[in-house]
Amino acid sequence: MLKKLSAILLLTLSTSVFAQEEDSFxxxxxxxxxxxxxxxxxxNIEFSYEYLISKYSGAGISITFDGGKESDDIITWAxxxxxxxxxxxxxxxxxxxxxAEGHLNVGGFEDYYYEFTYSVDSEYQPETxxxxxxxxxxxxxxxxxxxxxxxxxxxxxLLGVGRNLFGSELNDDYIDLDFYFRGGIQVGYRF
Numbered sequence: 001m002l003k004k005l006s007a008i009l010l011l012t013l014s015t016s017v018f019a020q021e022e023d024s025f026x027x028x029x030x031x032x033x034x035x036x037x038x039x040x041x042x043x044n045i046e047f048s049y050e051y052l053i054s055k056y057s058g059a060g061i062s063i064t065f066d067g068g069k070e071s072d073d074i075i076t077w078a079x080x081x082x083x084x085x086x087x088x089x090x091x092x093x094x095x096x097x098x099x100a101e102g103h104l105n106v107g108g109f110e111d112y113y114y115e116f117t118y119s120v121d122s123e124y125q126p127e128t129x130x131x132x133x134x135x136x137x138x139x140x141x142x143x144x145x146x147x148x149x150x151x152x153x154x155x156x157x158l159l160g161v162g163r164n165l166f167g168s169e170l171n172d173d174y175i176d177l178d179f180y181f182r183g184g185i186q187v188g189y190r191f
Contacts, residue, residue, distance in 0.1 A: 027092070028052075030058070031154055033188030043067035047188055050084070052095040058084045064107070076133075078107030080182070086146070093148060101142040105162055108135050109177060134177070135164065138164035142182050152190045159183040 016017045035046035044067050050060030064078040082103035110133040140162020146155045160182040166179075 004062040014096075015136070027126050028152065028190045031188055031190045033154060033156070035062075035184040035186050037184040038064070039067070045186075046107070046184065046186075048188070050095075055089060055094050056086050058086070058095045060084075074109045074111045076108040078105060080105045084141075096146045096148045098145050099143070101144065101158070101160060101164065101191075103142065103182065104142055105138045105140060105164075105180065106135065107180075109133065134167050136164040136167035136177055136179060136180075138162045138166075140180070141184060148190055154186075154188045154190050156186045158186060 029052045031048075031050040031052070033048040033050070035044075035048070038044045042070050044064055046062055046064040048060055048062040050058045052058045060082055062078075062080040062082065064075065064080070066076045078101050082101050084095075084099045084101045086095050086097055086099045089095070110131065112129055112131040114127045114129055116127050127137055141158055142160020144156050144158035144160075146154065146156040162180050162182060164177050164180060
């Protein structure tokens with residue numbers, strides 16, 4: 001009789017432990033991420049936070065800062081709120097798999113160029129550095145795929161494009177800010 005009671009108690013406890021482990025994964029509704037590709041390729045720092053609304057959707061915000069190194073990248077900062085819809089989520093897990101994202105983007109851009117002056121009387125005048133800056137607002141679309149492990153590790157490749165609707169006049173002769181690219185590989189943690 002004691003063996004049967006012990007076996008039933010052990011079975012009940014092990015079932016509840018496994019159920020708590022699965023429930024705890026479903027209870028995790030927050031993610032923080034860092035874009036590894038953007039950090040390496042253009043020395044920008046992009047942090048993202050996503051709140052998982054349900055098993056099939058999430059909303060969040062990405063904040064990008066210039067990494068401080070002078071490069072060909074003209075962005076100085078960007079704030080990108082987004083909404084994601086997850087598709088083909090066959091597992092009993094929250095918000096992972098293929099997703100489509102709609103987003104807005106507001107960002108600051110800076111660029112500079114040099115003007116040279118030549119005259120008939122003198123050979124060469126010193127160059128003048130001309131700096132331009134603007135803030136642009138746009139909207140866009142992206143596709144990606146998210147993997148989430150049971151211990152909270154998250155990785156997601158993302159690729160998208162958007163169109164600046166206002167403020168894309170940085171320097172009409174050299175820079176066209178009508179379209180922007182959104183993409184990378186974000187690595188993070190779900191809690």
